[in-house]
Amino acid sequence: MDARPTWLCPDLAARERLLDMDERLRRPRVAALGLLGACVLAALPYLGWRPLVLLLCAVLVVVVVGRVARRLPAPEYGLALSWAFSQIMIATAIATTGGIRSFVLSWLVVPLVTLPARFGARGVVAGVGFAGVLVAAIALLVPVSEPLPLWYATTAMLATLFSVAILLLALMRSDVDHRTEAVVDGLTGMLNRRALEHRLEELRAQAAVSGQSIAAIAADIDHFKRINDEHGHARGDAVLAEVAQRLRGGLRAFDLAYRLGGEEFLVLLPGADVREATALADELRASVGTAPIDELDVTVSFGVAATGGGAFNGAELLAAADAALYAAKAGGRDTVVTA
Structure with missing residues (x-):
């Protein structure tokens, strides 16, 4: 062609x-x-x-x-x-x-x-x-x-x-x-980065009116490259799909989960503060590690950040959650770190 x-x-x-x-x-x-x-x-x-x-x-x-x-x-x-x-x-x-x-x-x-x-x-x-x-x-x-x-x-x-x-x-x-x-990731069924951009704009407008706090949970599967290298991409895809399912299973109806690419995920929590988001992240961490996935032990690291209410800057919130996630990965993985 x-x-x-x-x-x-x-x-x-x-x-x-x-x-x-x-x-x-x-x-x-x-x-x-x-x-x-x-x-x-x-x-x-x-x-x-x-x-x-x-x-x-x-x-x-x-x-x-x-x-x-x-x-x-x-x-x-x-x-x-x-x-x-x-x-x-x-x-x-x-x-x-x-x-x-x-x-x-x-x-x-x-x-x-x-x-x-x-x-x-x-x-x-x-x-x-x-x-x-x-x-x-x-x-x-x-x-x-x-x-x-x-x-x-x-x-x-x-x-x-x-x-x-x-x-x-x-x-x-x-x-x-x-x-x-x-707007939907074909493998995991989660929303993708394009959908995230629209949602951030909606939250900015809502926060300007309501002044509510908004929290973000960044998540990353630990040692995912090793899973792909040692067990193949088919099992890696199975791990991604099941992790996404377990993450979605622990969310409220109005919380939205996104796959940002590779093994990275993001959850947006309108109306949640740092304490509530941290507690939820710990529950999500436990739900992923409760049982093996395709006979593999899988863990996830989490970074949490939240606004204090009022003006909402999506880029700053995501950057703070990502920095906390990096600290969780550097601190031993399978843990939750709050920005």
Whole structure:
């Protein structure tokens, strides 16, 4: 895959997002096309087999071009060609079922639904323009007729609504997945550093109003490099996941735990002072060391810091907790040190 930018994908991230979204939409697209295909079958007594042949051609081209496009240096153009062909096939179906008065005119909207998530703003502009040209061509070049019975108008519109709903639900699920992946660590299920930045800003605003104390607990798994070196990264990952689970199990509902990277964790405690945070850190230390993890004895060191209420500076709080954690590591590990 070529890393050079193109008009449709100005950077590599846009291309990777396009390929990811195209894969996520593969099955919903098949379902939507299947629904439209059922409507085509219902029209066979009035139109013959030609519309069904067109639909099968469209499906075949979309599938083949979609697979071949992923092997191209710029796959976005192959996928865009596949999308355009599906629109042309729908336009052909419109032309053969009454022209601009066709009951299936609304089907042109179905492929448009996927454009923003796959191709971005430029793709939307190009796609809408292309669909507009098809509509204008049908209106100017195709004689108006009414080969389908009136009941088909309702059937065609329902097919449009349900097809759009199928694609929108898939896009909604994909959006939720992307947002979750952006702020949640995949291995431990904890929030990540990006989520921490947002939370610190929220706490700053809350502290300015409430004046409450905010505590931070920094944690680090002792001798984690040794676990990876001697027992392998798979067991190291198992240790990380289980430590994260034990840490979360000891927190209140409104306390938030973060994995900052590697074997480092952070817990934010709104409303807690140094004494409360230190007591909780000691409970967390004991919960991790209570039982072996994957037949390994694992311990964690903790550093605790808290504000005195009033103005809140997240960077200073985290730096104080991190300094206390460093003292805990230097003082023998498996202990809690308060800033």
